[in-house]
Amino acid sequence: MRKITVLSMITLDGVMQAPGGPEEDTSNVFEYGGWVPPYSDEEYNEVVKKELAPAEYLLGRLTFEIWEDYWPKHAENWPGINNNNKYILSKTRNQSDWKNSVFIKSLADIEKLKESEGPDIQVWGSSQLIHLLLQHDLVDEFRLKIHPLLLGKGKTLFDNKAIPASFSLNDSIVTSKGVIITHYVKTGEVKTGIFIE
DSSP, X not given: OOOEEEEEXXXXXXXXXXXXXXXXXXXXXXXXXXXXXXXOOHHXXXXXXXXXXXXXXXEEHHHHHXXXXXXXXXXXXXXXXXXXXXXXXXXXXXXXXXXXXXXXXXXXXXXXXXHSSSSOEEEESOHHHHHHHHHTXXXXXXXXXXXXXXXXXXXXXXXXXXXXXXXXXXXXXXXXXXXXEEEEEEEESOOOOOSOO
């Protein structure tokens, strides 16, 4: 069985929309695109470089279309991005000229993919897809970069429909610009107790 890892840049209020640039995703009149670059430093960039190691990817349609327009022309910055499989959950598309793009249609397709043989799978962007995965307990790990700002609106990493689960902190650093970079691994069910008797 393959692991599914969600990699996301988020704000303190959980917004993940358009971290990379003003035109990345302006849906719902989002005006803060490009909120990540001011927080870049050497440590941050080193983590991102490691995360760009070759993998297989599970993406929502909108994120895929952003990638499809950008990465084939800039593949030198992400070794393997063109050659590795990209699985795209979409009801409206079924093909692309970008090689190794595989379109899937349903949750059942994702579950079959997770059960299949192969490398672990990364999910980048794709807020609606992440919500679907969390609603069906399909996320094994989070790699989050938590940025010290509030945006007040935008697409968020979490909704109120995720299946409860507990995670352990596998690794963390705090950059010089206050970004908390974390790696969480799912450990099981949520445990409760009494703090003070």
